[in-house]
Amino acid sequence: MVRSLVLTVDRDNDLGVKAGIRGPVIGRKATLTAALRLGIADPEESDTNAILGALHHHDRLVENADAHDEVEIALLTGDVRVGPRSDRAIASQLDEVIQEFQPDVAILVTDGADDEASIPIITSRVRVEHVEKIIVRQSKGIESTYYYIAKAIEDPRWRAKLLVPISVFLMIIGLGLIVPNGGVLIGAMPLIAGIWMFAKGLGWEEQLERLMLDLRESATGGIFSSMLWAISIFSIILGFVTSYQVFTNMEYVEYSNLRIWAVAIDEALQWIVVSTFAFTLSIGVLRWTEGSFTGRSILLIGFGTVVYTIAEATLDVIRMGLSGSNYILDFETVSNDWGLPLFTIALYYLLRTIIESIAKEDETSPTNKFWGV
Incomplete structure (x- = not known):
């Protein structure tokens, strides 16, 4: 039997x-x-x-x-x-x-x-x-091929697998053509693809996934969070030290108080950004280990990047004005000074839209709605 x-x-x-x-x-x-x-x-x-x-x-x-x-x-x-x-x-x-x-x-x-x-x-x-x-026999014509590609793009399962690599490929080529010395980006593309295929062939992808799951289920996330907290505090201390060095530097004796403050803030700004990013990442790690990660930490990092680029550009303009130089409002000068802040604002808006869309999809997901046969 x-x-x-x-x-x-x-x-x-x-x-x-x-x-x-x-x-x-x-x-x-x-x-x-x-x-x-x-x-x-x-x-x-x-x-x-x-x-x-x-x-x-x-x-x-x-x-x-x-x-x-x-x-x-x-x-x-x-x-x-x-x-x-x-x-x-x-x-x-x-x-x-x-x-x-x-x-x-x-x-x-x-x-x-x-x-x-x-x-x-x-x-x-x-x-x-x-x-x-079970493989369904299909027509091999061009029309049916186009149809299946269109259906794959509409399917959420295949959309990420199909569109993300193509979009990354095009973005790298675009940045390589726009950014000065962008040949490095274009040259890095086949290197990254080769590393990915090498890892895929050796099965490292599954090992990495298991490692991430183990990290989430263990207390290791707390260690990373503590390290990030320490980096955040240490960066704040270094920021104060950097500002103090500016105030005590004899090179700035002839500067006005406002100009000295602008220089001090400009010098300490990078440490402040590092501290903010480390603090935000520590919160994200804790949320991730608890299984309640919502993407707000990523939004905070993006917002911090926007604030940093705007503050950096503003301080450069202030320092130029305090030094007695005239700020010329031509296209090249404005684009060089404010192009990066505008670019980060656009990226932040795109990032926020993506995260809100994912969060809304998770909230409205009908995975638990069943009525039986």
Whole structure:
């Protein structure tokens, strides 16, 4: 007697989001219902084909099974946030299915590499006899290729994987052409790509992800936060020392009090910025270790950068005016002095928009709204 379990995995939980079905789905009738509801909700969803492929494999096993053999089918769902969270959900549901059916072997039916990432979880609990990948035959014309690229851009899962590398590539080329001596940036691009492919080939990406998870789950974050606090305090002290050296420097004896203050603030400004950044990062590390990181620390760093560039440009203009030089309001002078502050303001606005968009998406995420089959 052999108890066979046909499994299919929806790692990104399209079934829950689009069809309102919570996993695990056990049994042929329930699985068929899930496939129909998902197909009606999104006819272009590839997970529907995987579920139908699992049903086909289940029926074929039933036809060829001996009298005492048992065959069951189950559908496991993960989470929209693909990663450790979805893998934990799949593992929990698989344990539930195994406890109910007690299979001897399992057959996994998937629709691609994303769902196949759950194979180690499955093999750690049950012996996998066969893995079948469902690939839908499509037209190879140019029109269909354009269609699939457009659909990939609309899909949040593939949008980041497709658009982010292209945008980074174009940004590096653009900066390399705009910034003086920008050939270094353009030359660094293949170097960075080579390092990334090298790390990907050696599997360092997974090791880095595990390291980050371990850091978050341990008290190491507190050590980093304490170090950043120390850097912040030490930078404040150095800022005061730098200002004191300006006031006691004999080179500035003939300067007016206002000009000396401008020089002192200008010299200490970098230490003040370092202290502010370290303090903000320490708060971000603490929030990250607690799992309550919202991106506000990043916004504070961006805002601090804006304040620093504006203050630096303002102090340069003040020092020029106090030294008796005339400030010429031509395009070249204004762009050289105020171009960087305006650029940081634009970047800060873009950063704030991105973080607010991500935060709003997390708040309105329907990952916990299920109504069952």
